[in-house]
Amino acid sequence: MPILPTDELSQYYHTDLVKAGAFQKPPCDSVAQNLKNICRSECPNTDMRNLRKTVFHQSYAYLQSIKDFSGSQLQQQPVVLVENDTVLVQASQAVLLLEHYKEFRPYLYKISSQHALYAEFFKRIGVEERPTIRQYCKLLKDIYMDSERKETLNANQQLTFKRAVQHLFQLIKTQPEQIQFQENLYLPSADGKLHESTDLYFNDTVFQTKRLEDSIKDKLSLLMNLEHCYLGEDIFEHQKMLLLLPEDSRPTMLSHVTSESLVGSSVKLCRYENNCEFNGWFERHLNSRTFLDGLTSLIIEQSKGTISSADAIKLCQNVFGKLQIVCCEILETELFLDQDPLVNTTSETQVYVAKETQGCTLYLKHSDDMNIKTMYEVVIRLTKEINSLLQNTLCPDFLLSFGQLLLCDTLEEVRKALEKYEIRNSASKGERLHHPDPGSLIPEEWHDALEMNFINNYERGEYVGFKKMSENTEYYYAVVVEHLDTASKTGQYCCRYKIQISKDEFVEVRSIDLYQFK
Structure with a gap:
């Protein structure tokens, strides 16, 4: 649009020009169109870029002053100056406030401080005050598209996606109402590249990292440890954050596709069979009156008296009827991916629990030396499995006392253990009601x-x-x-x-x- 030189014209000529169709102020649409035209120009040299900078600054100020200007026609246009006013990007690639903004270039920019006075204009054309979940997802997708045909990401891309993942999950955690994925979510894998989130697996298993991950690295892609994305070392917190994602965008939990089982060919039963002292010790203690009294007291205390002594005893007897102990000379397990065994995952173990429909079988590796370490390992696993058969009746605090009760040989030791853990001895109530034996003295x-x-x-x-x-x-x-x-x-x-x-x-x-x- 040509500009008429009106500085030296009289008011009379001004009036005639307006009557002839000249504008006293440029229409918003014309200014916006001018910006669209300029942004198509390459501006290959410094003079051209400085001229573009001047025109854009004046246009920002003018359009911001017009209250009726909506900005919709510029939302999809690269009219936002960044990189010291040398680069133009769309509104979706810029925000007013952004932490660690230097690490997001060239995928997302922070509006420079010198442009802060045009904040209202930028908001009208679609610039967000802070990045949204959608913007972070778009950023990750852009990095994926840029690196799809490459073996690795460049160093700057690695910095960017790690910060983007950090900000994304922090935003999901604090503002879950924003979780609306318009497109696929891309997350980093352990190999340092980005993949669709649904193609990744999060290691939530209890198996040793080296034992499991080395054997599956060529079979599936593991999610990168989120500690590398500035999200702390707490793996439980990582899992909670992943579970906040919509199910159709969530990585698969590795525990859903992996398992541990006995190496059938390596199971060799104990040579002592029914005369095994090691196996017999656990059988005797589990079936002893002293342990039964202590366990029923735990159950009654946990229930705050809602479970009677008779019901607690019946519950315990039912559980022990479902528990079988097998002693073995050799005991080894291996890991499976779905139904297929994973090579090089065979490992010797002291205890293995095989869960069945109506109970479980506890396999023990025979030990002639009943040392503290071995006994402790077996007792801990027994504690966990018996509580599982009790439908997790006992809380974590009571599980500590469970193991000590199993080691008790006399009722007096049981009473002392219960007192130590501040648990009432419910079994003693029956003793106080016992009638005198015939032949005893009358007081x-x-x-x-x-x-x-x-x-x-x-x-x-x-x-x-x-x-x-x-x-x-x-x-x-x-x-x-x-x-x-x-x-x-x-x-x-x-x-x-x-x-x-x-x-x-x-x-x-x-x-x-x-x-x-x-």
Whole structure:
């Protein structure tokens, strides 16, 4: 649009020019079109670039001053000056605020401080204040497209994608409502290149890194350790961030496709068979009354009393009926990818658990030396598997005491262990209600309540007092077993009874030999 030299013209000529169709101020559409025309020019030298800079600065200011200017016609045009005003990019490639902005060039730019006064104009044409999830995804895709046919990424691209991944996941974590992927998400793999996120696998397994990753590196692509993308060392936090991604954009968890199993050909049963002392120790302790008492106390305490002692005992007995222990001379496992064994992953192990539909089998590698390290390893695995069979009834704090209870040999050791971990001994309640044994002494405080009378009637199971022939001052407990027929016609005054006076001793007495509690 030509500009008329009006500086020396009178007001009269101004009026006539306007009537003839001249504009006093350039229309917004014309200024915007002028910018679009200029941005198509290469501006190969410094003078041309400086002229373009001047025109763009004035255009920014003018269009910003026009309230009715929407900016929509410039949103897809490279009209944003960056790189010291020498490069033009689209609005989607620039933001007003950006941390580590130098590491994002040339894929994303921060509006320079000298252009901050045009912030309103930039917002109208689509420049975001801060990068969005969509922009980070577009950036990662651009790097992927630029490097698709190359073996490696250049050093600057590596810096850029690592920062982009960091900012992307931080944004997903703090603003999950922004998660809307318009296109495929690309993430870095362990080989340093970008791949579609759904083609990657995140190592969430418990297997040793070298043992597993070396054997699958040629079979699938692992996600790069996100520690390299400035996201910290916490692998659990990494997994949480990945799970925030939409399912159709999420890397696959490696644990879903890998497993560990026994090397069937290497399993050799213990030569001692049923006489194995090592296997027998665990069998005895798992089936002992002391361990059962301790475990039921744990379960009752964990449930805050909602599980009764009888139900806890039944639960434990049901679990131990599902647990089988097998002792082996040689015990080795190998890793599998889906159903295929992975080469060079065979490893010797002390304990292996084979889970079955109705329980599990615990394989132990035989040890003649029951040292602390070996015993601890077996006890820890037993703790985990028994709690699993108990449907994870015990919380982590109680699992600590579980292992110690398994090592207890006596009820007294169980009581001390429970006290140490501040767990009430539920089994002791039954002991306090135990009736005195026949033949035991009756406390002196109850002597006044004892009455001997030939008309007393005694029922089967009733506790009574009696005196031994050689003693006149002590009274002993006895239990009425049977009411015998009378020996003469004198009736009830000659009633005789069979009583129990010790564990295996029974005698017949007259009613006048007994003392009833009144």
